[in-house]
Amino acid sequence: MFRRLSPVVLALILLPTALAAAPTASEILASVDHALFLSSYTSRATMVTVEPGKEARSMTLDTWSRSDKGSYLEVQAPARTKGTRFLQLEGSLWMFNPKSGSANPLRLSARDSFQGSTMSNADVGKSQFSDDYVATLAPEAILNHEELGPVPCIVIEATARTADAAYGRIVMWVRKKDYMPLHMEYYAKSGLLFKRMDLMKIRSFGPINRPAVMRMESLDKKGTITTFTLESIEARSVPDSTFNKNWLTR
Numbered sequence: 001m002f003r004r005l006s007p008v009v010l011a012l013i014l015l016p017t018a019l020a021a022a023p024t025a026s027e028i029l030a031s032v033d034h035a036l037f038l039s040s041y042t043s044r045a046t047m048v049t050v051e052p053g054k055e056a057r058s059m060t061l062d063t064w065s066r067s068d069k070g071s072y073l074e075v076q077a078p079a080r081t082k083g084t085r086f087l088q089l090e091g092s093l094w095m096f097n098p099k100s101g102s103a104n105p106l107r108l109s110a111r112d113s114f115q116g117s118t119m120s121n122a123d124v125g126k127s128q129f130s131d132d133y134v135a136t137l138a139p140e141a142i143l144n145h146e147e148l149g150p151v152p153c154i155v156i157e158a159t160a161r162t163a164d165a166a167y168g169r170i171v172m173w174v175r176k177k178d179y180m181p182l183h184m185e186y187y188a189k190s191g192l193l194f195k196r197m198d199l200m201k202i203r204s205f206g207p208i209n210r211p212a213v214m215r216m217e218s219l220d221k222k223g224t225i226t227t228f229t230l231e232s233i234e235a236r237s238v239p240d241s242t243f244n245k246n247w248l249t250r
Helices: 007-021 025-036 121-125
Strands: 040-050 057-066 070-077 085-089 092-096 106-108 133-145 149-160 169-175 181-187 193-205 208-218 225-235
Touching: 025 133, 025 149, 025 169, 025 181, 025 208, 070 121, 085 121, 092 121, 133 169, 133 181, 149 181, 193 225
Parallel strands: none
Antiparallel strands: 040 057, 040 225, 057 070, 070 085, 085 092, 092 106, 133 149, 149 169, 169 181, 181 193, 193 208, 208 225
């Protein structure tokens, strides 16, 4: 024999389960990291920057990355910068150009432009947001996405946890059904909104679905846009020796 529970009693019984199922802001930020990066991987991507009155600039980058170590990047094109290397290690980004004649790498600021693009050095070199930002939930919203149309999204605000973070705050629109990041807005430490990025062309890359195209627009340099197109990404073991300045200057 079954006894019907009152709505109030039933709600009290189900409440802990409902609360447990609701993801925290930190968990959603970790999901964004997972959607964009693998714990250990190699990848190839092309960056194209357009700026009013100038010829488009293109660069092809190979990346070796581990979430517990850092990232190593090497320019494959154009020919004039081919072989230039970058190493993201312990919060610092280093650059070494074998053609420069110097035997020492140059330390770069995380917030400076990566090779004249609208992306910062951290945007290209870092392997996860969770290292540098603390997330909080904002009110949910409908995002009018260029490709997908109106999309129900969870909105999170990722605020810098250290002075070394490239941005003071990043607001992320994350698709509610699968926590796929679709849009981001970047604020300086002064509070000024100065960049925004749309993430598009979601497709399968082996073990993950992720946006193949990320388009970053500068708001203080009108008409300047960098489009980052991921050509391949593969889960792969990357040796510890890769994340060493001796490897950078070999």
